[in-house]
Amino acid sequence: MTLPLKHFFELPEGILYLDGNSLGPLPKGVAEKVQAAVMQEWGETLIGGWNQCGWMAQPGRVGDRVGRLIGAPEGSVVMGDTLSIKVFQALAAALAMRPDRRVILSDTGNFPTDLYMAEGLIALKNAGYTLRTVAPEDVADAIDHQTAAVMLTEVDYRTGRKHDMTEITRRAQDAGAVMIWDLAHSAGALEVDLTAAGCEFAVGCTYKYLNGGPGAPAFIYVRPDLTLKVEPALAGWLGHRAPFDFDPSYTPAPSVERMRVGTPPVLQMTALEEALKLWDDVDMAELRQTSLALSEMFIAEVEAGCPDLQLVSPRDGAQRGSQVSFAFEHGYAAMQALIARGVIGDFRAPDVMRFGFTPLYLDENDVRAAAAILTEVIRDGLWDDPAYQRKGAVT
Amino acid sequence: MTLPLKHFFELPEGILYLDGNSLGPLPKGVAEKVQAAVMQEWGETLIGGWNQCGWMAQPGRVGDRVGRLIGAPEGSVVMGDTLSIKVFQALAAALAMRPDRRVILSDTGNFPTDLYMAEGLIALKNAGYTLRTVAPEDVADAIDHQTAAVMLTEVDYRTGRKHDMTEITRRAQDAGAVMIWDLAHSAGALEVDLTAAGCEFAVGCTYKYLNGGPGAPAFIYVRPDLTLKVEPALAGWLGHRAPFDFDPSYTPAPSVERMRVGTPPVLQMTALEEALKLWDDVDMAELRQTSLALSEMFIAEVEAGCPDLQLVSPRDGAQRGSQVSFAFEHGYAAMQALIARGVIGDFRAPDVMRFGFTPLYLDENDVRAAAAILTEVIRDGLWDDPAYQRKGAVT
Numbered sequence: 001m002t003l004p005l006k007h008f009f010e011l012p013e014g015i016l017y018l019d020g021n022s023l024g025p026l027p028k029g030v031a032e033k034v035q036a037a038v039m040q041e042w043g044e045t046l047i048g049g050w051n052q053c054g055w056m057a058q059p060g061r062v063g064d065r066v067g068r069l070i071g072a073p074e075g076s077v078v079m080g081d082t083l084s085i086k087v088f089q090a091l092a093a094a095l096a097m098r099p100d101r102r103v104i105l106s107d108t109g110n111f112p113t114d115l116y117m118a119e120g121l122i123a124l125k126n127a128g129y130t131l132r133t134v135a136p137e138d139v140a141d142a143i144d145h146q147t148a149a150v151m152l153t154e155v156d157y158r159t160g161r162k163h164d165m166t167e168i169t170r171r172a173q174d175a176g177a178v179m180i181w182d183l184a185h186s187a188g189a190l191e192v193d194l195t196a197a198g199c200e201f202a203v204g205c206t207y208k209y210l211n212g213g214p215g216a217p218a219f220i221y222v223r224p225d226l227t228l229k230v231e232p233a234l235a236g237w238l239g240h241r242a243p244f245d246f247d248p249s250y251t252p253a254p255s256v257e258r259m260r261v262g263t264p265p266v267l268q269m270t271a272l273e274e275a276l277k278l279w280d281d282v283d284m285a286e287l288r289q290t291s292l293a294l295s296e297m298f299i300a301e302v303e304a305g306c307p308d309l310q311l312v313s314p315r316d317g318a319q320r321g322s323q324v325s326f327a328f329e330h331g332y333a334a335m336q337a338l339i340a341r342g343v344i345g346d347f348r349a350p351d352v353m354r355f356g357f358t359p360l361y362l363d364e365n366d367v368r369a370a371a372a373i374l375t376e377v378i379r380d381g382l383w384d385d386p387a388y389q390r391k392g393a394v395t
Numbered sequence: 396m397t398l399p400l401k402h403f404f405e406l407p408e409g410i411l412y413l414d415g416n417s418l419g420p421l422p423k424g425v426a427e428k429v430q431a432a433v434m435q436e437w438g439e440t441l442i443g444g445w446n447q448c449g450w451m452a453q454p455g456r457v458g459d460r461v462g463r464l465i466g467a468p469e470g471s472v473v474m475g476d477t478l479s480i481k482v483f484q485a486l487a488a489a490l491a492m493r494p495d496r497r498v499i500l501s502d503t504g505n506f507p508t509d510l511y512m513a514e515g516l517i518a519l520k521n522a523g524y525t526l527r528t529v530a531p532e533d534v535a536d537a538i539d540h541q542t543a544a545v546m547l548t549e550v551d552y553r554t555g556r557k558h559d560m561t562e563i564t565r566r567a568q569d570a571g572a573v574m575i576w577d578l579a580h581s582a583g584a585l586e587v588d589l590t591a592a593g594c595e596f597a598v599g600c601t602y603k604y605l606n607g608g609p610g611a612p613a614f615i616y617v618r619p620d621l622t623l624k625v626e627p628a629l630a631g632w633l634g635h636r637a638p639f640d641f642d643p644s645y646t647p648a649p650s651v652e653r654m655r656v657g658t659p660p661v662l663q664m665t666a667l668e669e670a671l672k673l674w675d676d677v678d679m680a681e682l683r684q685t686s687l688a689l690s691e692m693f694i695a696e697v698e699a700g701c702p703d704l705q706l707v708s709p710r711d712g713a714q715r716g717s718q719v720s721f722a723f724e725h726g727y728a729a730m731q732a733l734i735a736r737g738v739i740g741d742f743r744a745p746d747v748m749r750f751g752f753t754p755l756y757l758d759e760n761d762v763r764a765a766a767a768i769l770t771e772v773i774r775d776g777l778w779d780d781p782a783y784q785r786k787g788a789v790t
Contacts, residue, residue: 010438019442026438034433034662035426042608043405043421046739047414055609081476082657084631092519108643113632113657116645120630124487124519133643158641207658213437214450215660235515236479237508246553246744248503248528250511262477262508263602265610265660267429344441349641 003290003359008278009211011361014393016370018345021157021185021323021356024211024275033274037267049266058269059238059260063219065276066206069284070183071193072221078256079272080264083184083205083218085234087117087151089259090201090220092233094149094178095121095129097200097226101148102129105177107136109156114182118151136161140171147177154192155185155321158348160313162321165192169199184208187219188279189322189358190288194221209322209358212272220259227256236261282360290359292317294367295324298355301368302326305375312352323356334374334383341377342393343370398685398754403673404606406756409788411765413740416552416580416718416751419606419670428669432662444661453664454633454655458614460671461601464679465578466588467616473651474667475659478579478600478613480629482512482546484654485596485615487628489544489573490516490524492595492621496543497524500572502531504551509577513546531556535566542572549587550580550716553743555708557716560587564594579603582614583674584717584753585683589616604717604753605674607667615654622651631656677755685754687712689762690719693750696763697721700770707747718751729769729778736772737788738765 010026011017017025041053050056063077070077080086091104104118115131122129134142136156143150150172155162165181172179179199186192188209194202202221206212222230232252237243238260241251252258296317302309309326328334328351335347345355357367382388405421406412412420436448445451458472465472475481486499499513510526517524529537531551538545545567550557560576567574574594581587583604589597597616601607617625627647632638633655636646647653691712697704704721723729723746730742740750752762777783 010434012439012441015441017441023437023442023444025441026433031430031433031438035430038421038426038429038608038666039405042418043426044407046407046410046412046420047418047741048734048739049418049609081480082631084657085476085480085629088629111632112635112638112641112643112645115643116630116632116635119645120628121519123626124516124628126520126522205658213433213662214444215658215662215664217660218657231518233515233519234480234483235511236477237506237511240507240511243507244744246507248507248510250507250514262479262613263600263610265612265663267608267610267662267666268660269610271433271662339443344443346442349639 003286004361004363005278005281006361009361014342016343016366017361018343018355018357018370020358021208021354022346023207023214024209025361027211027275027278030213030271030274034267034271037270055264055266058266058273059264060257062269062273062276065273066187066210066219067221069279070187070202070221071195073195073224076224076256077219077221078259079217079219079269080260081218083203084113084117086203086218086220087114087182088121089232089234090180090203091118091121091149091151093230094180094201096231097178098148101146103146103148104129104131105139105142105147105150106131106133107139107152108133109136109158109161110153111157111182111184114151114153136163140168143171143175143177145175147172147175149178149180151180153182153184155189157185158352158354159325160321160323162319165197169197173198185321185323189291191284199223200226206272211275213268213275216268216272217265222256222259228254230258232258234261238262287359291322291357294357294359294362294364295320297364298324298357298367298371301371302374306378309378322358323354325352325354327351328353328378330383334377337377337383337389338373340389341373341391343373398681399756399758400673400676401756404756409737411738411761412756413738413750413752413765415753416603416749417741418602418609419604420756422606422670422673425608425666425669429662429666432665450659450661453661453668454659455652457664457668457671460668461582461605461614462616464674465582465597465616466590468590468619471619471651472614472616473654474612474614474664475655476613478598479508479512480656481598481613481615482509482577483516484627484629485575485598486513486516486544486546488625489575489596491626492573493543496541498541499524499526499544499546500534500537500542501526501528501546502534503528504531504553504556505548506552506577506579509546509548531558535563538566538570538572540570542567542570544573544575546575548577548579550584552580553747553749554720555716555718557714560592564592568593580716580718584686586679594618595621601667606670608663608670611663611667612660617651617654623649625653627653629656633657682754686717686752689752689754689757689759690715692759693719693752693762693766696766697769701773704773717753718749720747720749722746723748723773725778729772732772732778732784733768735784736768736786738768
């Protein structure tokens with residue numbers, strides 16, 4: 001492999017896409033596979049597709065593909081639903097494993113839906129649970145013998161700050177807490193080794209760095225020794241041991257398939273399954289090193305030209321995911337100007353401009369060009385200049 | 396409109412498809428729309444698709460389309476997730492509305508996942524709840540002042556038996572219970588008027604009679620006067636009042652959008668949205684009458700030729716949905732023989748052969764041909780005759 005792998009993607013002309021941390025671009029081959037799933041599979045095999053086209057086995061099969069990217073063994077990851085639902089499943093299972101504890105610990109940088117799902121679960125259980133959030137750097141010390149579960153996103157969606165997965169997992173488990181990692185900004189972005197980390201659960205989405213498409217299904221990992229102990233809170237029929245026995249009582253499948261809920265979204269699964277194939281050619285260590293090099297080049301060039309921008313991402317690459325964020329008072333307008341010039345990043349309230357560095361389809365020239373446009377916008381105060389925006393894409 | 400509307404569907408040659416109650420066939424135009432969603436929307440607008448292509452508003456927009464088919468006003472239905480998840484949401488909300496009651500009442504003919512999701516919710520709440528199931532005909536009399544929620548599927552997936560939605564809703568509400576209807580085998584199959592029925596919640600799937608494709612998203616209806624009272628148990632970020640404020644605390648949207656959870660499956664939503672357009676041309680009363688006429692013709696022809704088959708569906712059309720089921724000891728093998736001859740129905744353990752009558756793409760000739768093949772298989776004992784199966788499709 002030699003990065004980048006631009007030829008694997010359908011990238012529009014004139015676009016520098018620094019937002020793969022929000023929605024990955026379309027990999028080549030996906031459109032054809034989805035079309036075949038619609039026309040040949042659904043259209044011609046009809047109900048027979050569930051077996052003949054492998055639709056029923058797809059969530060496990062695709063889960064194994066995701067597992068290979070995050071250090072999870074075969075049979076420990078299954079796809080389905082959305083990340084919010086998977087957070088709920090993992091957290092409900094974790095609380096059931098620590099019935100005498102009442103605190104869920106997270107951090108203030110966690111993605112809001114993770115916190116919301118915890119709030120909802122707490123209300124549902126109505127048994128004195130508390131969601132405690134502390135600053136990211138205070139998490140490890142906040143874990144104590146009241147902590148039932150530690151629920152964190154490895155890479156902060158806003159700042160790119162990266163937790164030490166191994167160390168926090170160890171601290172959680174030393175205190176008897178269950179560890180749940182959300183890999184939304186990790187899977188496909190950096191090296192993850194769930195087996196080495198030893199966490200009980202992990203969840204993530206596939207529409208960011210894994211390029212599965214808008215609304216691609218989520219994943220959940222259950223540590224293999226726990227599989228048969230997890231009682232699914234969302235006890236859907238496709239998590240049943242024998243769904244087509246139509247047993248009136250629920251018996252969970254003797255595998256990670258018990259974390260399945262309802263009928264899987266076949267068209268989305270098909271897009272994702274095809275999108276994941278390109279990872280066969282990727283060395284994750286090389287990807288990570290290249291991403292850091294691109295990020296550092298971007299930081300250096302932007303800081304040289306724009307002293308008004310404040311880097312809100314950690315300066316040390318080892319403490320950062322695959323994205324770089326700058327705070328800027330007029331960040332929203334500036335991002336609109338950048339987008340008008342073909343540099344696609346995104347904005348996160350109140351003032352964060354966020355840029356993702358995915359070496360699958362970005363190289364040094366792209367990063368230099370993006371930094372130059374950002375510098376121009378900020379240095380020359382062009383964020384609210386319609387004439388500048390009308391100049392259109394830069395490349 | 397004149398039924399059938401076969402020209403609206405991509406139906407394979409040589410197939411008599413009597414399984415639209417399991418997975419509807421591919422409507423024309425869907426493949427092109429999905430292809431455009433992949434190539435133009437995802438491929439070219441990338442992250443911009445959420446606003447520019449209307450992806451973010453799609454679950455509500457499509458919900459309104461479904462709502463028109465089930466007597467639900469605008470803004471009372473929203474799409475997302477799977478039916479299992481929607482059952483969970485409705486049931487959790489219902490229990491919260493009756494905090495002093497501890498019984499969920501359902502029937503033994505309910506689809507298993509509805510019962511499983513109730514079991515899971517009960518375990519999660521761990522507060523003395525009970526799931527009570529009685530025979531379908533005993534439901535109305537089993538409702539009492541302990542009943543928090545009555546949760547029923549209007550049309551029995553196995554027998555086609557149809558509940559009296561208005562009467563049972565009235566009985567439930569007279570006893571102070573909350574009524575939840577699962578419309579899996581109703582939406583697009585028969586006339587449903589949720590407003591007239593007055594039930595609090597309804598849920599359903601869209602891959603059966605609504606032809607949304609394999610894994611198409613589910614829907615949930617909340618009676619408009621309750622919208623602002625429902626506390627979502629699955630408190631996902633897209634149900635938040637302002638998801639992009641990234642508020643650390645959850646505040647539900649002031650609309651049925653609060654029942655949204657995570658990122659919607661855009662490709663599936665697009666397939667469904669296109670598939671729903673054909674309903675603009677359908678008169679539901681005519682559809683229902685035609686479905687009953689086709690069903691009765693099928694019953695008459697099959698019973699005349701196959702006295703060994705036992706009709707397990709109600710004989711009275713008014714008490715039946717859009718499907719007809721026969722019990723037969725060798726039902727599994729017989730269904731395989733039928734499928735080999737191009738007559739696609741399905742089998743539900745232990746001994747039920749199930750046939751759906753969807754006048755959108757079936758006419759009297761189709762039904763006569765299907766009945767003739769079924770008669771041949773049963774009368775001549777051909778269900779395990781490989782030579783017969785090798786004859787291939789009948790039409």
